Structures are given as C-alpha cells and as structure tokens.
Amino acid sequence: MRMMVLASGSKGNATIIAAGSTRILVDAGMSCRELMKRMALVGEYPESLNAILITHEHLDHVAGLSVLARRLKIPVFFTEGTHRAWVRMITPRTTMSYAKWLDNLQREKEARATDHLPAHTVATAVMESEPLVVDDPLEPECAEPEMDAEPAAPRVKDNPSFLPVVEYFRAGHGFCIGEIDVSPFTIPHDAADPCGFVFHARSESIKMAIATDLGYVPPNVKMALRGVDVLLLESNHDLEMLKDGPYPWSVKQRVLSRVGHLSNTACAEFLMRDYDGGAHTIVLGHLSAQNNLPELARLAAEQAIGERMTLLGNRVVLAGQDEPLEPICL
Ligand SMILES: [Zn+2]
Ligand SMILES: [Zn+2]
Numbered sequence: 239m240r241m242m243v244l245a246s247g248s249k250g251n252a253t254i255i256a257a258g259s260t261r262i263l264v265d266a267g268m269s270c271r272e273l274m275k276r277m278a279l280v281g282e283y284p285e286s287l288n289a290i291l292i293t294h295e296h297l298d299h300v301a302g303l304s305v306l307a308r309r310l311k312i313p314v315f316f317t318e319g320t321h322r323a324w325v326r327m328i329t330p331r332t333t334m335s336y337a338k339w340l341d342n343l344q345r346e347k348e349a350r351a352t353d354h355l356p357a358h359t360v361a362t363a364v365m366e367s368e369p370l371v372v373d374d375p376l377e378p379e380c381a382e383p384e385m386d387a388e389p390a391a392p393r394v395k396d397n398p399s400f401l402p403v404v405e406y407f408r409a410g411h412g413f414c415i416g417e418i419d420v421s422p423f424t425i426p427h428d429a430a431d432p433c434g435f436v437f438h439a440r441s442e443s444i445k446m447a448i449a450t451d452l453g454y455v456p457p458n459v460k461m462a463l464r465g466v467d468v469l470l471l472e473s474n475h476d477l478e479m480l481k482d483g484p485y486p487w488s489v490k491q492r493v494l495s496r497v498g499h500l501s502n503t504a505c506a507e508f509l510m511r512d513y514d515g516g517a518h519t520i521v522l523g524h525l526s527a528q529n530n531l532p533e534l535a536r537l538a539a540e541q542a543i544g545e546r547m548t549l550l551g552n553r554v555v556l557a558g559q560d561e562p563l564e565p566i567c568l
Contacts, residue, residue: 239439241446241468242565244268244276246523246557251299253470254282255446257439260416263290263306264435264448267298270305276562284310289405289415291315293425294432294451295324304328304401313403315415317422319431321406325399346400409433417441423462425452428497436462444568446470450524453496455508464514468566470557471508473522473539474499475529483529499524502535506542515546519566523557532556 244252250268254261254277261282266273274284289312293299303324307314316324322339334342407413409424409431419438424431434449447463449455450472463469480490480501493499500508505522520543522535536554543552557563 239437239442239444239446239467240565240567241470241521242280242282243470243521243523243557243563244273244280245559245562246450246470246521247525247527247559248298249527249559250301251293251450251524252276253448254280254287255418255437256282257437257444258417258441259286260418261287262415262418262420262437263287265293265299266290266303266306267301270302270309273302273306280562280565287312289313289315291415291420291435292320292324293434293448294427294429295320295327296429296451297327299451300324300327304399307401311402313405314401315405315407315413315420317408317431317433318406320429320433321404323430328399342397346397346404350403414440421462423458425449425459426454426456426497427451427499428453428492428495434459434462436466442568444468446568450474450500452500453498454504455500455512460508460512463512466517467568468519468521469513469517470521470523471505472500472524473502473505473530473535474524475501475526476531476534477501477503479531479534480526480529485528493526493529499526502530502538505535506538509539509542510544513543515543515552518551518568519553519555521555521557521563521566525556525558527559532558 240256242254245268251265252267252273253264255264277284287310290307292314407422409422412419412421414420417440419440421436422433425434432451436445436447438445445466446468447466448470449459449463452472475493480493520539522539525532525535536556539554540547546552555563
C-alpha cells in the first residue's frame with residue numbers, strides 16, 4: 239500500500255492512495271496540469287486512477303476537480319452536502335430549491351444513461367460554459383478533445399457542474415473502491431459536510447488515514463485514527479505566529495475556531511494524549527505558509543511522540559506545498 243502526497247496546504251491538496259491495482263485520488267486542489275505533473279513525479283499515470291474522493295468543497299481541495307474528472311472520465315465521490323456546496327460554488331448565481339436539485343440530478347443521471355453521444359462530446363459541451371474552475375487554458379495535456387460536429391444535449395451544455403459519474407457516501411458508512419475499503423468520518427471544519435478518511439487495503443491489512451482541515455480533534459476522529467499505519471494529520475499553524483501574523487482579525491478567528499484548522503499545539507496534544515503510537519509514519523500536513531515553520535511543526539510533534547519514535551515506527555515527515563512528498567510504501 240502506498241500514500242503519495244502530491245501537495246498539502248492552502249494552495250492545494252491532493253494525495254494518492256494505492257493498493258494492488260486500485261488508485262484513489264483524495265482531493266484535486268490544483269490545476270489539472272499541475273496534478274498530472276505531480277503524478278508523473280511520483281511515477282503514477284493519471285489514467286490508472288479509479289476514482290476521485292473529495293473531503294470538502296474548499297477551493298484548495300477542488301480547484302482542478304471538474305477538468306480532471308472529465309478528462310479521465312472517472313467517478314467522483316462526495317457526500318451529498320459537499321456535492322451540493324460544490325455545485326453552488328461553481329454556479330454562484332443559481333439559487334436552487336431542493337426539489338429542483340433532485341430534479342437536476344435525475345436529469346443528469348438520465349443524460350448519462352441515455353448517453354448516445356460520445357463521452358467526449360458531453361465533456362466538450364460542458365467545457366464551453368466553464369465558469370469558476372480555474373485551470374490554465376494553455377495546458378495542452380489537459381485540453382478537452384475536439385468538439386464533434388454533432389451538437390450536444392442542451393441540458394448538459396447548460397450545466398457547468400456536470401461530472402462523468404457522481405457517487406455519494408455518508409460519514410460513518412464505509413464503502414469500497416476496488417481493493418480499498420474507505421471509511422469516511424466527520425471532521426469539524428467550516429464547510430458543508432467535511433470528512434476525513436481511513437483507507438484499508440484488504441489484502442495487506444494496512445490502514446492509512448487522512449485528517450486535515452479540522453478545528454480540533456473530537457472523539458469520533460480519535461476513534462477513527464486508532465490502529466492506522468500511516469497518518470496524514472494537520473499541523474496548520476503556530477499559535478504565536480498566527481496571533482502576531484498578517485491575517486485580518488476575522489480570518490485569525492476563523493482559523494482558531496472549533497471549525498478552523500489544527501494548530502501545532504493541538505496536533506501535538508493529540509499525539510501525546512490520544513494517539514496509540516502504532517503508526518509507521520506520521521505525515522504533518524496543511525502547514526500554513528504564513529503562520530508556521532516546518533521546524534516548529536516537526537519539533538512539536540516529535541516532542542509529543544517522545545520516546546515512542548524509533549527506527550521502526552513513528553517517523554515524522556512533513557508534506558509541503560511545492561513538491562510531492564517521497565511516496566510512503568508499506
Ligand atoms: Zn484546506
Ligand atoms: Zn478547508
């Protein structure tokens with residue numbers, strides 16, 4: 239089983255979890271081109287991805303989502319709340335009743351089912367009305383295929399949030415993608431329905447977890463993170479740096495709140511008091527560029543783990559924003 243953190247932080251998040259022949263991309267928070275570039279750097283082919291899983295709808299987790307999903311024509315897994323929020327975000331002027339939303343979903347489903355159009359026609363039609371999804375228009379490897387002469391169905395054309403396949407999951411209800419069992423859990427964060435995940439490779443009895451973008455570590459998260467072999471955990475900010483830093487007061491309040499981000503101190507508290515000490519590797523992620531220093535995050539975590547850090551376990555590594563982390567293979 240492998241975890242490949244392609245990027246982690248407020249400028250973009252994306253991680254690949256791989257086991258056997260299954261590849262899951264968790265979040266697509268960078269341009270399609272950048273995501274593909276980073277996949278190549280860790281030796282993964284975009285075409286080998288089976289699915290994209292979204293933690294929540296903030297832009298640093300979804301910036302390249304629609305372009306990548308349409309290009310690869312793979313399913314995107316959301317909670318319904320996150321999907322709705324994402325659709326609202328990329329079609330900001332639309333106010334939609336719940337009935338209309340369900341109706342739209344049904345029509346999209348029908349459009350896929352009766353998809354007499356070649357898939358790329360649908361994708362191209364959607365691209366025409368691409369609104370907020372910021373992707374470099376010049377990126378050749380992510381360009382949509384040539385438009386067919388045949389006109390696309392208008393209902394698809396009108397819908398900028400169209401994805402090839404949408405699947406829903408619910409926090410607390412496990413599901414599987416290929417050879418990987420996925421257990422989503424709720425995290426406290428200021429998004430519609432944010433989730434962390436535990437991934438379990440059935441054949442290898444190895445567990446890897448992702449828990450970033452959380453204001454604090456509630457009991458359900460502590461429970462979920464028991465017995466994991468690799469843990470990507472948020473260590474967002476140093477409290478002093480945040481307090482003295484350049485953010486406006488309102489943003490500081492947001493970050494510090496119970497639905498904001500995990501500080502180095504809170505991360506260390508979890509590692510000291512609640513963490514079972516059994517992981518091979520702990521990856522500190524979503525570090526703030528403004529309000530943290532890698533050395534501070536590492537020091538806090540290493541002090542918290544203390545003597546449990548050995549050659550065989552509890553290795554602490556830091557995921558960054560600018561380049562992929564060395565793949566973690568177990
Ligand atoms: Zn984030
Ligand atoms: Zn977020």
